[in-house]
Every structure is written in C-alpha cells, then in structure tokens.
Amino acid sequence: MTLDRAPEPVVRLEGITVDFPGVRALDDVDFRLFPGEVHAVMGENAAGKSTLVAVITGTLAPEEGTVFVDGEPRRFSGVADSRAAGIATVFQEAQLSPNLSVAENVMLGRERRRLFGIDWRRTRADAGEALAWLGLDDLDPKTPLSMLTPAQKQLVALARAVVDEPRVLVLDEPTSSLDVAEVATLMRVIRGLRQRGVAILFISHFLEQAFAISDRMTVLRGGRRVGEYATRDLERADLISKMLGKDIDSLRALGSERKAHHYASDGEPALLASDVGRRGELERMDVEVQRGEIVGLAGLRGSGRTELASLLSGTVRADSGELWVDGEKVQLKNPSAALRHRIALSAENRGTQGIIGDLTARENIILSLQALRGWTRPLSQAESAGIVETYVEALHLDPADLDRPVGLLSGGTQQKVLLARALAVRPHVLILDEPTRGIDIAAKLDVQRRISQLAGDGVAVIFISSELEEVVRLSDRIIVLKDRDKIGELSNGPGVTVDTVVEMIAAEMSLTSEL
Structure with a gap:
C-alpha cells in the first residue's frame, strides 16, 4: 500500500493539548489519518490514546490545538457533530441491546419511518445493506442479538457504525474479547473497509494484531507524541522501546x-x-x-x-x-x-470475579488472607501494612493508589492488586x-x-x-x-x-x- 497517495489527510490534529485536574493528558500532540489506511495508535495505559479518541469523536474539547477535517478547522461540540463530519466509533464494550434483533441494533435511532410508525421491512433492508457492505451477507437481520457469538456482536456494532457509510472509523480495542478465529473474521472486515477508502484508527493492546493490520503507527507516551512510523519500517522491539521509553532487554x-x-x-x-x-x-x-x-x-x-x-x-x-x-x-x-x-486463583474476569471495586487497593490485597484466617481473627493493622508493603515493592505498585477505591484504578494496577491478593496467602x-x-x-x-x-x-x-x-x-x-x-x-x-x-x-x- 502507498502511504502518501492522499495529498490531504481526512483528519489532522495540530498541537492538541488536554488537561485534567492534576495531569496533562495530551501535550501538543499532532496526528494524521489518511483515507484508505489503518493507522494504529500505540501506547501503554495513560499514554493518551483514549483522550486522543475523545478529541476526534467530539466527546472532549481540547484546551489548545485544532482539529482539521478535509483541511478545514472543525470544533466538535459533541458526538453528533463528529458523526455529521463522517466519523464513527466502535468501542471495546459493544453498546448493544441484547433483547433486540440484529436489524434493530444496527438501525437504532435510524429506523425507517412511515405515517403510523416504523417501516420494519425497509429498516431490515437497510440493516441488511449495512451488513452486506461489511461482507456479512450471511447474518440474518431478524436474528435476536442474544443468539450471537461475541465476535458476531462486535460485527453488529461495526455495522451500526458504518450504516451511514462513514469516511473515518475509530476502533477502540475491538478484539479484546475475541479468540483467534474471531479476530481473523474482524480483520477481514477491516481490510474490506480499507479497500473502500475508509480511514481507520485502530487501538489495541495486542501488538501482533496492530502489526498485522496497520499501515502506519503513532506512538504516544505520557501524553506526548513519540513519533509516527510506517509499520513496515518498525521492529517490534523498537515499538516496545518507544512505548516504554526504555529498551526491552529484560x-x-x-x-x-x-x-x-x-x-x-x-x-x-x-x-x-x-x-x-x-x-x-x-x-x-x-x-x-x-x-x-x-x-x-x-x-x-x-x-x-x-x-x-x-x-x-x-x-x-x-x-x-x-x-x-x-x-x-x-x-x-x-x-x-x-x-x-x-491453591490460589486469579480469575479471568477481574471486574466480576476479582476486584471489589468499592474497597481500596489495600483492602483488596488482604481480602483472601483474611478470609483464610476467618473473620473472627482479623489481621492487625501492622500485619496488613507489612503484607501490603511487601507487594507494593514486589509488583511496583504506586503507594498513592493504595487507599483509593480499586475500581477507579487502571487495569494494570487492578491486575497487580489481584496478583498481590493471591500471593498474600503464600x-x-x-x-x-x-x-x-x-x-x-x-x-x-x-x-x-x-x-x-x-x-x-x-x-x-x-x-x-x-x-x-x-x-x-x-x-x-x-x-x-x-x-x-x-x-x-x-x-x-x-x-x-x-x-x-x-x-x-x-x-x-x-x-x-x-x-
């Protein structure tokens, strides 16, 4: 694929700066997205990826900088504005209604109407066209969403996003809940969209998927842009080094x-x-x-x-x-x-089987050990402090996070808290x-x-x-x-x-x- 074939990016950001209380989420960031390419935005948690997406999709207005669409400066006041500019988004957690059919989910808010209500025949036909546009002709629009696999649900969310034939598609962790075969199906669909000239912004923690599907990569670290690279010119070790700011000899x-x-x-x-x-x-x-x-x-x-x-x-x-x-x-x-x-288990679903979101990180760490000892023999404050301190050092936990509700912490910190809890029972x-x-x-x-x-x-x-x-x-x-x-x-x-x-x-x- 020729990366410089488009004289003008469909979306361009210049000098974007976004501040949250006590932290600068994006600091003077530039970004370009061309038609007919997949552009991966890479970085660890808190690098600024989600904030960049929020600026492009209109859910967040930058303090400084300009968003350009087709070379014209735009200021989005919300998602409706970015959608009107041809920008659609599919998030990690598909925001679908399980009690509705495929067609009803795809066309939600865009149903075809007639004098006395919804024209379901035309609505289903439009949903079928959106599915066919993605190469999903075999998916029956009448099927209840509850009968679909996770991958099919993700594709329905994608069909909803492309029903208006957007020019820009933002995919935020679209493969996190899919297996290898399901990822292959989604990748095939993404390549089809790219061939149709759609500009695709791809965010994923899976490095191999990013290398397999993307044409270019932008690396963010600590809210700043490290650089923009042609994927074919970037080694995996170099990418990780740029994301971390250090080499990966370890x-x-x-x-x-x-x-x-x-x-x-x-x-x-x-x-x-x-x-x-x-x-x-x-x-x-x-x-x-x-x-x-x-x-x-x-x-x-x-x-x-x-x-x-x-x-x-x-x-x-x-x-x-x-x-x-x-x-x-x-x-x-x-x-x-x-x-x-x-025998200690750290379960797959940390949200429902692992962390207790309303408890602090400190309380979560000692939970299993206290259960093992029995609630009639509470751990002393000194014992609890000693256990927590051990795993703060061993797992590089931030002491400032210990007394915060663990549900408010990053996924990486939550995972370390779960591991500390399992290790506390020796x-x-x-x-x-x-x-x-x-x-x-x-x-x-x-x-x-x-x-x-x-x-x-x-x-x-x-x-x-x-x-x-x-x-x-x-x-x-x-x-x-x-x-x-x-x-x-x-x-x-x-x-x-x-x-x-x-x-x-x-x-x-x-x-x-x-x-």
Whole structure:
C-alpha cells in the first residue's frame, strides 16, 4: 500500500493539548489519518490514546490545538457533530441491546419511518445493506442479538457504525474479547473497509494484531507524541522501546531464561489431577504441576482453559477424577477449601470475579488472607501494612493508589492488586487466568517477571493467556486444549514456537474434520 497517495489527510490534529485536574493528558500532540489506511495508535495505559479518541469523536474539547477535517478547522461540540463530519466509533464494550434483533441494533435511532410508525421491512433492508457492505451477507437481520457469538456482536456494532457509510472509523480495542478465529473474521472486515477508502484508527493492546493490520503507527507516551512510523519500517522491539521509553532487554532475557530452563520433575507434584472433569463442561483429563514449574494452558477461546482453572481452584466442583495437593488427596468443594490447601486463583474476569471495586487497593490485597484466617481473627493493622508493603515493592505498585477505591484504578494496577491478593496467602499452587489481558506493556512486563520469580521460589504456576507468545515465553510445559478436551502436551525449549502450538491445534482440527 502507498502511504502518501492522499495529498490531504481526512483528519489532522495540530498541537492538541488536554488537561485534567492534576495531569496533562495530551501535550501538543499532532496526528494524521489518511483515507484508505489503518493507522494504529500505540501506547501503554495513560499514554493518551483514549483522550486522543475523545478529541476526534467530539466527546472532549481540547484546551489548545485544532482539529482539521478535509483541511478545514472543525470544533466538535459533541458526538453528533463528529458523526455529521463522517466519523464513527466502535468501542471495546459493544453498546448493544441484547433483547433486540440484529436489524434493530444496527438501525437504532435510524429506523425507517412511515405515517403510523416504523417501516420494519425497509429498516431490515437497510440493516441488511449495512451488513452486506461489511461482507456479512450471511447474518440474518431478524436474528435476536442474544443468539450471537461475541465476535458476531462486535460485527453488529461495526455495522451500526458504518450504516451511514462513514469516511473515518475509530476502533477502540475491538478484539479484546475475541479468540483467534474471531479476530481473523474482524480483520477481514477491516481490510474490506480499507479497500473502500475508509480511514481507520485502530487501538489495541495486542501488538501482533496492530502489526498485522496497520499501515502506519503513532506512538504516544505520557501524553506526548513519540513519533509516527510506517509499520513496515518498525521492529517490534523498537515499538516496545518507544512505548516504554526504555529498551526491552529484560523481556528478551526473560524469554531466553524460561526457554533455556529444562525443568526436572523431582518428588511429589504440588498438584496432581487424575481423570478430572465435569459433564457438559470439560472432558476428563490428567494434569500435573511440580513445584517451581510454570505449566501453560494453550487453546482457542472455548477450548476449556477457564473451565479447567475453575475445577482446579474449587470454583466449580469436578464430578469425576481425583485431586492431590503435595501428595495429600483432597476434595475442593469451594474456593475456601482450595485456599486452605494453598491453591490460589486469579480469575479471568477481574471486574466480576476479582476486584471489589468499592474497597481500596489495600483492602483488596488482604481480602483472601483474611478470609483464610476467618473473620473472627482479623489481621492487625501492622500485619496488613507489612503484607501490603511487601507487594507494593514486589509488583511496583504506586503507594498513592493504595487507599483509593480499586475500581477507579487502571487495569494494570487492578491486575497487580489481584496478583498481590493471591500471593498474600503464600500459595503452593497459583492459577493465573489471563493475568495480563487488557493491561499496558509496562504492567505486563512487571507481571511476567513476577510470575517467573515465583516459579524460581518454588511456587507451582498454571498460566493461561490468549496471547500464545506469552504462553511460549513463560511456560516450562504447555498443555494444549481444544473443544474442552486435552489434546496434547509440549515440553518447552528452544525449538518450541507459537507455530508449534498452532500446528498442534490445527492438526487436531484437521484430523477431527476427517473422522
């Protein structure tokens, strides 16, 4: 693709400055977006990405600077103004109505009307045209939204955004809840829009997706623009360095260290599950984790990773099999029983299964330990302070955040608080389900380093991530799952790559299709 084919960007920002109380969110930022390109805006949390989107979409007016559309200065007083200028947005959480049909969601607020109400035939036809414009002709406009997969719902949100055929489309973390196959579908749609000349602003924490889909990248750090780059000219290591403001030798060292680590089983496993399963949710399987070992669970969304974590942590009761912890046969009737046996879980959904948003970060950190001790034996103030101080240092938490409601903190800080809570009970087995999802690069590196250190200290770790690069980088051994069944194991080493895992899944899928 030729990046300079358009003489004038469709959207251009000059000298944009935005202040919030006590912080400058954007500082003299320039930005260009050309027709028929995908432009990724990259940066860690608090880099200014969301603020940049808010300025472009009209939800926030800058203190200084100018927004140009087709070379003309514009001042948006709200989303309606930016929409009228041909700018549409799809957010991370699709703002859809599950009780309505696909057509009703796509056309919400734009229904075709006649004398005595809505003309549903024409409304559905318009919705069908919007879906067809995205290459989604096979999606029936009459289908209830509740029957769709997460990826299909994301595509419905995209159809709603393009129903007016916008010239600019802003995609804010559109793939965060999708698996590999669903991401591929969305990427195909994005490429189709690009071919039609739509200018697409793409924001994602997934670096590989940004490299796969974007033509150019703008890097933000601390509210300032680091630079604008052609994606083909930017190395991944260089991008991460620009986002962090430092090199990534530590990340490379971590990957090399884990790859070179050949774990030798010795003594009783920290956790041994034999023939464990649950009817309708997870096929029977064996799982073994040694002290000091990181076992990664790899598979597509719906493969059974989270279901296995739930069984091994007592969140859900297994209806088959046996479980031993440190050589002792146990029954995990609930998470409290798991905690008593020093099995701690950091759940995938930190919003509903993890943090207590109204409690402070300090209160969240000691929650599991207090539950383990019992509420009749409260931790003393000195004990609580000592525990919290330990993990402030170990996980690089900001002391200023400790007494703030954790629901107000960044995703990366919330994830570190959850990890601190799990570590406070001094687990023998630590189960981490998507511990780095949706957090910035700096927080991700902190969490990955700490996981590696925990294994070095003798903790048995079960690690789940949708990013196979992470699984391969950190794991000593990888259990591969598909369709809620275990299809194989890999001992990690220099010859094991992401492609190794993908090929195993693909080979199993091919074999299944032939049977």
